[in-house]
Amino acid sequence: MNVRRTTIKDVAEAAGVGVATVSRVLSGGSASPETRERVLNAATQLDYRPSALGRNLRQRRSGGIGLLVPDITDSFYGRLADGVLACARSAGEPVVLGTTGDDAEREAEQIGMLLEQGVERVVAVPAGNAEIWEPTLRTGLTMVFAHRPVTARDDVPAVLADDRAGVRTAVDYLTGLGHRRIAYLGGPGQGQRVAAFRQSVGALLDEELIVFARGSRDSAYAAAAGLFQHRPDLTAVLAGGNQLGEAAVLAARELDLRVPKDLSLVMFDDVPWAELCSPPLTVIAQPAQDIGYRAAELVLRAGARRPRGVLLPTELIVRGSCGPRRTP
Amino acid sequence: MNVRRTTIKDVAEAAGVGVATVSRVLSGGSASPETRERVLNAATQLDYRPSALGRNLRQRRSGGIGLLVPDITDSFYGRLADGVLACARSAGEPVVLGTTGDDAEREAEQIGMLLEQGVERVVAVPAGNAEIWEPTLRTGLTMVFAHRPVTARDDVPAVLADDRAGVRTAVDYLTGLGHRRIAYLGGPGQGQRVAAFRQSVGALLDEELIVFARGSRDSAYAAAAGLFQHRPDLTAVLAGGNQLGEAAVLAARELDLRVPKDLSLVMFDDVPWAELCSPPLTVIAQPAQDIGYRAAELVLRAGARRPRGVLLPTELIVRGSCGPRRTP
DNA sequence: AATCATGATGGAATCGTTTCCATGAACGTG
DNA sequence: CACGTTCATGGAAACGATTCCATCATGATT
Incomplete structure (x- = not known):
């Protein structure tokens, strides 16, 4: 034995x-x-x-790469993680996974654990903002941000979907259908998207139509229901993620808003069930798996790592959840 | 620096x-x-x-716990992983994640990597069968199987959902609705469920109505479509997982089979979108997160670890995808 | 008073690898 | 032929913790 x-x-x-x-x-x-x-x-x-143990000690670093996502239960992060795993596997590196729940404190705790383990290369979907990251970036670990940037840290590479273009396309699509009161239903850390939204709607901007949920499903539902009840005049919604889209569909159904007749809906992130939904959801597809793969690539090639960031294209996939503006 | x-x-x-x-x-x-x-x-x-590095070398084991799932993209495994992560976090242990794609060879490769890393405690959804696991179990690592057992290894604890009861409940429900030709649409490693299915349908058993898909979405769709075309006389389907359920819905839609009028559908695993589907899907809910949490608990408490296994209850959640047998 | 048990303490060994450095052989060149 | 250069090679020193073991002080027991 x-x-x-x-x-x-x-x-x-x-x-x-x-x-x-x-x-x-x-x-x-x-x-x-x-x-x-x-x-x-x-x-x-x-x-x-x-034995990796001996080697790690001698080299004062454990090979693996760390991966920090808000919620591994979310299909988007699942696919992102899958991309990271695929790349890590082809490089023969193990992946240490942690979830942050979009909470800066928990994120810091996880980073601490990774450092303790000697993990020096981390792919993270950042929860905190610039100041939060300041100390951990000084520890000298190789970071790559995925899915969201940390503002004011353009020295750290970020692999992002082209949210700006995605939002604009969606907004253009909706305005083209005649919609004038378009709401944005956002989640944590969507500063970029909201900025793009503000810019895209231009003169139609109505700050009351921009609402945020925290990370959870309940919170998403509450935000959606609150929005619909408070502003029954809105005719279109852009949901900033699949959980938010799900919440929007449920809330609309609950309030007897018919999609797309009473309410047009566009959701960020194409998930398998978007097609199964009734009506099938029009979405802005994001290459989640690619984002993960590219981020892992960047973090592994630590040497002459010049690219400040990578911007991957999004795609508007039109299904059945948008229609012409309801005529009152 | x-x-x-x-x-x-x-x-x-x-x-x-x-x-x-x-x-x-x-x-x-x-x-x-x-x-x-x-x-x-x-x-x-x-x-x-x-530094965990020094400690690990001295103790000849890295603290963390390994987690092997077929596909982190699948909602079920996402929740299972979340459970493992939750438990590990409260114990202050890192989690090394690997995916097997339900492939025994890849599974062995991942196990090898974990061993190399000094990971000695592993929670796995086993892909291979008993012989495959034989050598790795002899390496002395602490294993807990989750979601599926490895037959003939009752010395390794397994945390399972009560598939047998779940299948029986679903079959009883369907036969109660008058269905006589009930199909089972299965995935890899569902021996237990199929056995339970055979037993539950009893005299109604028709081997042709039991079909399997490999892991992928495409394969699932192909299996479902093939089944529906080959046996148009069937009136009910039990899908052995959410990807299979998804495929069944799509295939039915493609073949103009109306659910539940022409075809009743019960799906294993309750996913958020089951409610959004049209019609909302009747499902057998499994406590995926619990499975993960309990498995992690077991693997961490390696000492006087007696329980041979844990069986967690499933629940039939009736929504709208089942109806009385279509009268020809 | 002598002995013993107890508990705190520090030096040194240990884990398995990588890597620095010294050694020696072989080889080419002036 | 002498000398410098290159190359393969092995011993030994790291890396940073844990843990064995010997030492010593203290207090209790006979």
């Missing part, structure tokens, strides 16, 4: 060389062909697997 | 004690009150955070 695992020392002994040589051979250093072969043979013979 | 992190040695020096004493104090060993205070002061003063 207490079988000691085979160490580099065993391999060295079996191959009749020093441990340094074994290490060199296994990590691609220089060695004579014959020695190399002897070592490799001995290694396979003994089924040697180098 | 090259700020050496503060080590236990620094703390020892600052407190005027030996490193052994610092270690003892910090890990709750015996020490005199005054020494304890001096050490604690010095530690907070220097903002000391013990």
Whole structure:
């Protein structure tokens, strides 16, 4: 039961060389062909697997990459995580996952844990703002932000969907259908999108039509229902995420607002069920998996890492949840 | 930039004690009150955070817990992962996530990586069967299976939803509605459910009505469409997961089968969109998050870990996707 | 008063790797 | 032929914690 695992020392002994040589051979250093072969043979013979523990300690860093998302339950973050995992797997790196619940404090706690583990490369969907990140960025870890930027930190690369274009396209689409009172139903950390929304609606801007929910489903529902009840004059809604879209559909149904007859709805993020919904939802698709993959790529290629950021395209997918403005 | 992190040695020096004493104090060993205070002061003063790297090497294991799921994109596994994360967080342990794609080979590869990382406690939704797990279980790591058992390994605890009862309830419900030709649309690793299905339908059993998809969405759709076309006489379907349910809805829609008029549908796993679907889907709810949490609990409490397994209840939630048998 | 048990304490070993450095052989060049 | 350069190689020193073990002081028991 207490079988000691085979160490580099065993391999060295079996191959009749020093441990340094074994290490060199296994990590691609220089060695004579014959020695190399002897070592490799001995290694396979003994089924040697180098322990990451020893290496990590010596190099003062654990290989893996850290991933921080607000909520792994959310389809969008699920796909983003999948992208990170795919990239990490092809690089042979483990991924340490943590959730922040979009809470800056919890985020800091998770970062602390990652540092303690020696994780030095982190992909994060940032919850906090610039000041919050200040201290952790000074610890010297390699960060890449995904999905959202941290304003005023353009020295940290960010992989983003082109929210601005997405919002504008959606708003143009809705105004083109005749809508004048368009609401934005937002979640945490959507400063960019809201700015784009304000800009896109231009003269139609009505601050009361911009509402925010906190992270949870309940909060999203409350925000949507509150909005619909408080402003029955609105005719279109742009929901800033799939949970918010879900809440909007439910709230509309509850208040007997027919979609799209009474209310047009566009949702950020294309999820499989958008097509199953009744009516099928018009969405702004985001390449969630790509975002994750690209972010992981960036964080792994820490060296000459110049790109300040990557902007991936969004796409408006028209289904059935938008119609011409209801004529009163 | 090259700020050496503060080590236990620094703390020892600052407190005027030996490193052994610092270690003892910090890990709750015996020490005199005054020494304890001096050490604690010095530690907070220097903002000391013990490096997991050193500890891991000495103890020959990395703290964290490994989590292996088929597909983090799937809502069910997302919630399961969330449960594991919640438990791990409260225990202060990091979680290393890997996906297997329901592929035994990839699963083995992930296990290998975890072992290399020194991860000794793993929660997994097993993809492979008993023989596949044989060697990895001999490596001495602490395993807990979640969501699915590995047959013939009752020495490894498993946290499961009560599939048997769930299937039976669903089948009883459908037969109660008059259905006689009931299909099962399954995914990988659903041996238990299929067995329960066979048993529940009893004399109505028709092997042709049991079909399987591989993991992907496409495969699920193909299986569903094939089933519906090949056997237009069936009147009810039990889908063994949310992706399969989704595929069934899509395929039915494509083939102009009206739900529930032409086809009754029960889906395993309650997902948020089940309610948004048209018609809202009748589902067998599974406590995915609980499964994850309980599994993590079990794997963390490695000592006197007696329970062979945990069986959590499922619940039939009746919505609108089932109706009386279509009269020809 | 002598002995023993108890508990606090620090030095040193240990975990498994990488990497620095010294050694020696082989080789090419003046 | 002598000398410098290059290369393969192995011993040993890190890395930062935990933990064994010996030491010493203190108080209790005979």
